[in-house]
Amino acid sequence: MHQEILDLDFGAFQVPVTTVRNASGPLALVVPAMGIPANRYRRLLEELQQLGYSTAITELPGTGESLPRPSRNADYGYNDLVFSFFPQLLALLEKPFPGGPALILGHSIGGQASTLAARAGLTGNAKVVTIAAGHVDYRSWQGRQRYALLALAAVASVTSSLLGYFPGARVGFGWREARRLMKDWSSAIFNGRFAPEKTFGERQPTKQPSLHIALTGDPFAPVQATRKLASIVGGETRELTTGHLKGNPHLSWIKNPRPIIATVDSWMNQPPVASP
Numbered sequence: 532m533h534q535e536i537l538d539l540d541f542g543a544f545q546v547p548v549t550t551v552r553n554a555s556g557p558l559a560l561v562v563p564a565m566g567i568p569a570n571r572y573r574r575l576l577e578e579l580q581q582l583g584y585s586t587a588i589t590e591l592p593g594t595g596e597s598l599p600r601p602s603r604n605a606d607y608g609y610n611d612l613v614f615s616f617f618p619q620l621l622a623l624l625e626k627p628f629p630g631g632p633a634l635i636l637g638h639s640i641g642g643q644a645s646t647l648a649a650r651a652g653l654t655g656n657a658k659v660v661t662i663a664a665g666h667v668d669y670r671s672w673q674g675r676q677r678y679a680l681l682a683l684a685a686v687a688s689v690t691s692s693l694l695g696y697f698p699g700a701r702v703g704f705g706w707r708e709a710r711r712l713m714k715d716w717s718s719a720i721f722n723g724r725f726a727p728e729k730t731f732g733e734r735q736p737t738k739q740p741s742l743h744i745a746l747t748g749d750p751f752a753p754v755q756a757t758r759k760l761a762s763i764v765g766g767e768t769r770e771l772t773t774g775h776l777k778g779n780p781h782l783s784w785i786k787n788p789r790p791i792i793a794t795v796d797s798w799m800n801q802p803p804v805a806s807p
Contacts, residue, residue, distance in 0.1 A: 532580065533551065533552045535627065536548070541592050541611075543606075544599070546597045548587055548623060550587040554583075557633035558632045559633065559634040559635075559636060560586075560587045560589070560624065560636065561638070562588075562637040567638070569589065571785060574785065574788055578792040579792060582792070592709070601709040602695050603695035606711050608726060610730075617644065617645075621654070634658055634660060635660070636660045637661045639752065640664070643666075643725065646743070650727075650764050658740045663751070663752045664752055665751075665756025666759035666763075671755040671756035671759055672753060684721060686702065687714075688714050691714055695710055697710065741761065744768075745758075745770045749781045771791060
């Protein structure tokens with residue numbers, strides 16, 4: 532298998548995209564979660580390669596090996612991620628992999644962005660799978676978790692405005708994140724719509740197959756939130772367990788992704804079922 536690192540210029544950011552060609556296998560593109568560097572997905576990429584896929588993984592702008600770090604002069608929001616970053620990323624991959632990805636697999640915010648890009652018709656012929664990704668509308672949470680989410684949204688919005696970035700590492704959510712991204716995220720929690728959704732109007736979603744996997748016990752993306760995200764593209768929702776892995780399933784699943792990736796591969800090879 533041959534590895535190559537491609538360079539993507541996105542606004543102020545230089546974003547490395549690591550590809551591995553696995554003979555003539557179809558391409559699986561992985562889009563990470565907020566604050567999680569690409570190197571944390573090594574086992575996931577290995578599982579995909581063992582199933583015969585070529586792989587590509589991007590850093591999110593300003594995360595991991597992507598520089599500079601977010602600031603007032605290096606900023607982006609959800610609209611930029613969906614309507615600019617995704618088309619640039621797929622155009623970059625089109626050169627070494629004509630036809631682009633067969634699978635786009637997004638984790639958390641990577642799944643949100645992938646779903647919104649699919650709704651906008653920007654993901655080519657790829658099937659879209661999200662893992663531990665949900666809509667952030669506060670009504671998908673209950674009790675104390677709902678109030679904690681609303682409080683975090685308020686803190687994220689205020690601190691991002693004051694500092695020009697969100698110091699996620701200090702509060703235990705994300706890492707150093709872009710100001711507009713976090714203000715968009717906070718706004719979506721309160722008003723129930725991601726910024727890109729405001730551009731869709733009454734247009735019907737594309738009929739692009741998608742699978743949206745919720746993880747039992749995930750406090751950041753409960754199954755109700757995953758169902759709402761899936762509804763943006765009329766996709767299928769499944770709830771799976773991570774077994775006996777310790778820690779928050781929102782992140783711990785990447786330590787042993789084999790059971791989840793087996794489900795993904797099975798779904799890729801059968802006709803998708805639309806959510807009711």
